[in-house]
Amino acid sequence: DDDCTETGWMRTVAHVHNGILQPETRYPLLGTPCAEVLAHGRLLLESGVRQCYPDDAVLQQLDMEGYYGARLMLEDRVAGLVAVFDDRPLRIRPWNRELIQVFAERITAELARQQQEAEQRLAAEVYHNSNEGIVITDARLRIQRVNRAFERMTGYAADEVIGLSALQLARTVNDRRLLRDVRRSLRQYGYWWGEVLNPRRDAEPLPCWLSASSIQGPDGEIAHYVALFTDISEQKQAQARIHHLAHYDTLTGLANRARFFDALDQALRRQHILALLYIDLDRFKPINDRLGHSAGDAVLQEVAQRLRHSVRNDDLLARLGGDEFALLQSGFESLEEARATAERTATRLLRVLTRTYLVNGQEALLSASIGIALHDGSRPLPVEELLSRADIAMYRIKHEGRNGFRFFEPAMAERVQRRLGIEERLRQALSGGRIGLHLQPILDLESGRIYSVEALARWQDDGDTPIETEEFIRIAEESGLIVQLGQLVVERTLATMAEWRRQGVAIHAAINLSLRQLSEPGLVMQIEHNLHRFDIPADSVVLEITESSMMEDLERTIQVLDALANLGLRLSIDDFGTGYSSLAHLRRFPVGCVKIDRSFVEEIDTSGHTRNEIISAAIAMAHGMGLRVVAEGVATPAQRAFLEEQACDMIQGYLISKPLAPEPCLEFVRQWNEAAEREPLR
Missing domain, CATH: 3.30.450.40 (GAF domain)
Known part of the structure; x- marks a missing residue:
């Protein structure tokens, strides 16, 4: 024994x-x-x-x-x-x-x-007692045995499917190309795993995670195949709900900014002929102030309804935020057709928007200013540039008296010139050492201690017009200067961590990586070199990558992230919930943390239960995948309380601290954590 x-x-x-x-x-x-x-x-x-x-x-x-x-x-x-x-x-x-x-x-x-x-x-x-459906077939994929879980999942009794071809059964609900891939993988490698649909007798197909493998007989030839089906319908429903809530405006039901930008980006990449209408309501703020926010919301819902009924079925209508809307039109044969269609649409929209609104028994009048930008599809164009053109045209009509529309013209391109000017100033600031480092503390809610800091680049005033951080980061991305800027942030962050460690403060640091940086061949080597140079443990550094960036070149991204993870670095998905990754893709990323975008957190106090569902669902999904969760943009005690109720792991925002220069931040972290030692439930 x-x-x-x-x-x-x-x-x-x-x-x-x-x-x-x-x-x-x-x-x-x-x-x-x-x-x-x-x-x-x-x-x-x-x-x-x-x-x-x-x-x-x-x-x-x-x-x-x-x-x-x-x-x-x-x-x-x-x-x-x-x-x-x-x-x-x-x-x-x-x-x-x-x-x-x-x-x-x-x-x-x-x-x-x-x-x-x-x-x-x-x-x-x-x-027999497994919760996973199990199917055993012979070498020709004829079903020999199924367990009780399979019967429960599909509604088919064992004697109804035994003897049938598993392939024929699967073909009723799955793409033939997928099934060919499954068979090829089983023959070549002996296994396959991924998402499939399982047929059900009297219901919609059941989404399942399939793990299939071949079994060899004594002669070395395949004798059987074994397939295990895990029901992932609840996960898929949660994912679909998060996707819908994250990409559609909860107030109006229209597409939101993220969804609109993605569709516009795809159309521009495919070099379609486009018309972009940027719609800004005139005199909405006085109505909102006079009648109250709930009345203002009712007006916006009515505006959305009128717009929806006035555009073509194939047009994409979105609320970008506040009282700003956008319309994307495509499918044109020529630029002239696009111009004529956009002009007819703008005229119709102005007509329906100027009709009287009845809110709480009171009448309200609105109009709109519409800027239109056309693109002939002759070359790829950044989303921001086309949107900027429509925005410039919209401001021109506002300047001229509102309640009208204008097409963008090159003479309106003052903002484009501003962008070029900022790019040149940024180039000089990088070479002249005028880009500084600020750090924003991240609080661990369980321990009450500052767990980490996020490294943020700041453009120190060079005597010219101050540039907002979001603007110069976006321009750095578009111009490619983000690579140089990213290297500078990595070096200064690790140097700062090394200095803090010498002073007895050893915490984690989060550094953002952009899509352009992920595409750089020497990224992994450069980061590894700096870790050794400053003698920083790799597991004390968190690299944040936006969800949308991860999906740009999936296989290349996975290779880079795996290489970074192999160095011992921690990886985090930034702006979680605003991207388009599926559960299957998220499983492939070697990440340990997700960061909920500030746009969701900012509306906790005001938007009510529906909007808060996004955060609750995102936290639950992340925890279900074994990931920690950080919420950024936390500015009020109410937001913190809600996040604690949802078992969020960490928070970041002005409620804790604004971004600080390294020395003040070190003192802040030291004092906070010393106080947390004395009062653990701070």
């Missing part, structure tokens, strides 16, 4: 004394001839066994004289022994030994049979 021998005891399976079968007993091995047999294989003592093993109580008690034992082997392991004791000297003849050997072989065979039966019973128990 394996458990007994490991603990110095042996359990009898069959024990006969004076011709009578004895009950099962346990036998201590230390200082016994049986221990010698187990160690060396055989032992024969024709007489004097008591004297040789004086510590063996059984030998002494039964006054034994002779002993013969043989070890039992099952495959390559010791399974037990068979032993003969006698109170007289043993006279073992060759035929006695042969007989004992026969007994040993027969006993071994019986033990093997018992073990096999036990394993079969265990396998059957697992098979």
